[in-house]
Each structure stands twice: as C-alpha cells, then as structure tokens.
Amino acid sequence: MIRRLPQARDRGIPEATVARLPLYLRALTGMTERGVATVSSEDLALAAGVNSAKLRKDLSHLGSYGTRGVGYDVEYLIYQISRELGLTQDWAVAIIGVGNLGRALANYGGFVSRGFRIAALLDADPEIVGDRIAGLNVEHIDELEAVMARRGVSIVVIATPAAAAQQLCDRVTAAGVTSILNFAPVVLTVPDGVDVRKVDLSIELQILAFHEQRKADRESGGPVMAEEWQQGASA
Amino acid sequence: MIRRLPQARDRGIPEATVARLPLYLRALTGMTERGVATVSSEDLALAAGVNSAKLRKDLSHLGSYGTRGVGYDVEYLIYQISRELGLTQDWAVAIIGVGNLGRALANYGGFVSRGFRIAALLDADPEIVGDRIAGLNVEHIDELEAVMARRGVSIVVIATPAAAAQQLCDRVTAAGVTSILNFAPVVLTVPDGVDVRKVDLSIELQILAFHEQRKADRESGGPVMAEEWQQGASA
C-alpha cells in the first residue's frame, strides 16, 4: 500500500480530540507529580475517563509518541500535548465584567498553572473600577482597546450581563481578538475566523433535569425498554 | 384542531438535541417577551445560532408542534420544550463548597428563573458555616445527608477543591442523588445511572488557545491549505 505521506503529522486534528487533550494533560500532570515515568494507554485512559482505543487514536493524531510494548513517556507526552495545545507560550487573558462571576474567575489560581495569565480586569461600574482584585486594578471599560493592546491580550472572557455581551463582543473582535469565552446567556454573533466558546450553567442544569425526569418516569411509569443508561461521564 | 396523539412520541431524544433544547427555549423566551406570537424555523434557528433544518429535526423529536405554512406558536413551543426538559416541576439544588465560585453561583439569579431552586449551601470550613448567603444559611458538610433528605435535593453542584470532589461525590450518590454538576477539575467516578456533567474553564481556555495558535501559525508560517475555518459558534 501507498500509505499516504508518513511525515506530515496530519494538520487536521478532530475537534473532539482537541477537547480531550486537556483531560489527558491533567491526568498526566497528576501522574508526573506522583512520580510515574511511563504509562500505558489503558491506564491513562482510565485516569482520563475515556476508552483506551479512543485515547490511542487521539494521540496518534499528534504523532507517534508511544513505544509498543511499553507505553508513553509521561514527561514527553506532557510536552507534546502542551505544545500542540499552545501552552508552551503564555496567553494574556482579559476578563470583562467583574461581578460575582468575574471576581471568582479573577481569584482562581487554576488558570495561571496552565499558561494563562489574567492580564486585565474591566468593568463599567464606577464603584468597581479602581478596586484591586487578585493583584490587578479594575480598569474602566472605556479603556478596553487601549488596555488590550498594551497588555497583548489575545483571549477575552465575557462575564457581564447578557444585555452588554454582544456589544462588547463587537468591540473586542473589532480590536482584533479572535478567541472569546462567553459566560453570558446569549448567542454571540462574530465575524469569520473568531472562535467563541460558551459556558452556560443554566443549560447544564437543564440537561441534568431532562435525564433526571427520565429516570423518574422510568421508575414509576412506563414499560422499561432494553436501552441502557448513559455512562456517568459527561460529553 | 386535533393536534397530534400519534402516541408514540419517540422516547429516545438524541443527546445532541437535548443539549440544544435549552438554547431554543432561551430564544423563545426572548421572543415571547417581545410579544412575538409565532415564529418560523428559519427565524428561531437564526436566534438560536443553528441551522434551520437541524432545528426542525430537533423539534420533530418532541412531536409535530408546528403548522406548515405558518411556523410554531411561541407559547405552545415554550411549554412543550419545558415539559420535555422537566422544567415544569422545580428542582431543589444543593451547592457543596461555598468559596469564590460557590458564592457566585448562589448569588446568581439566572437559575431560579428556570425551575431551579438553590435549596442548600454546604461547606466544611467553620469560618464559612453559618454565613448567610443569598438568603440561605451555609450548613456544615457533616449534615449533608440530612439536609439533602430534608430539602428534597435531587441535583448537586460540586464547587469544592478537586481533592474533596470524589469523596463528596461518593457521599451524594450513596444518598441517592443521580445528577451532579461538577466544577472541580477531576474525573468523577460514579455508579451506573448517575449523570455527571462538568464545567471546566481551564479546558475551555485550552481549546481556545489551540485554535488561536493555529491561526497564528497560518498567518506567519506554513503553506495555507484549502481548508476552511471553523465557524465562530462553539459546539
């Protein structure tokens, strides 16, 4: 067989794979801290809560970094995944909206540990502007463009009320930002080439409620069909 | 009109559809507030940020609630989706871990508006236990089982440090809870029949970083292939 271009590590990593790489990374970090030097796909898959074939296929998209009969070198794999995810550089993040949620995010240590640095906090409320949170001054939203440029911000977190989100989104994309994490419960419209990811707790709860209701229906009511349950792990 | 009653409304709604129903619901709520009585799949799809064929297929899983040539009755559709998601009853939610994040969640009004009621706040820290937050007393984690039973809690939110999460998860599942929303960055292991959904901001940022890096590579470096960009909307 021709075998199609052995070099050229396929530059198209499936989105589903990308979403799992951070999971593997987290599991690997835990292992390296516990002094584990080498890990099999079976063990790593277990730690990450996925099927081992899936894990191997995911990793195979990055290249061939395992040793047959042995497994993967933990440190080396951490490095390769980090590089692939872009965590070898660090990213300046701005948080817009320093309310309940924005404050919690700003105080959270878990970002810095991966290469994310909170570089700016912005709010519209004069009561809040000037506050010192997690070692940063809260700046006025009017300064948005200037602050982002000065600090080299490339990822923006929107944690304002829904009503303000689209307008702020327009401003940051106009300023050249192409990565946004949105907590406001609205669908953001963005130009091509801009990535938006959203976190919506309300949606998560509604999905849980749906399944919870089903389980209740099952028990009390209707004929149970031969249809097995979702596994615990979420998507 | 007779409406449906082809009694076999398919009892297996695809997971991908379930995850979008809350989105449609939100869009519909906005419309009803603006006095819109009827909406076409095209318009609703636009508001929800999805393709209209997908929207129609999603809705078709709930039954045949549209009128050809006209569209969907907004109120009626809100009711049907709410019922399907289990939002016509209300759900008692307990938050475990009242730190930065738990506090933000407790103070958030957006849950109550859909049928979710924060019924209990629990923490291990004696400094925090007894605090009054969002009209609720923070109770000691030792009381977990008793409190959950007394308040009829059926959904638990875990917002503690990662180290405590699995153990707490074991306790709540042992107490009969089958729906968990987890903010701690660990993979929870649960018995069959228990649903866990997770929210991990760090993972979201890493996914954004991956794409951001790609875009940067594209511009500066390598030969650009005929491969189009992700659309902005996240999965």
Add this chain to the structure above:
DNA sequence: ATCCCTTTGTGAACACATGCACAAAGTGAA
C-alpha cells in the same frame, strides 16, 4: 538470535449527527 509477552497504531465497521432538498400540508386569495 529466537521466542514470548506487552502494548501501540490503525483499518474497518458501526453509530451518531448534520444539512440538503423536496413532498406534504397548511394558509389565504380569488
């Protein structure tokens, strides 16, 4: 060097999700 054991990397089958395109069903006008 040979053999046995372990574990990777992947082809191939399957399962699930998306989106096009259109027949069927409804509205409203004449």
Add this chain to the structure above:
DNA sequence: TTCACTTTGTGCATGTGTTCACAAAGGGAT
C-alpha cells in the same frame, strides 16, 4: 374549489466520532 405561496417534517447522502480487533513493533529473557 382552485391556485399560488409558505413552511414544516423527513428521506437520504454525507460527515464526524467511536469502538473493535489485530498486525506490527518493541522489550526482555534465554
């Protein structure tokens, strides 16, 4: 009633993701 027009609901093709199952590769013992 008939016709023109709109919009739903869905069959079907295509695309994406998952899982099985195994050949190929490497390690270590003899």
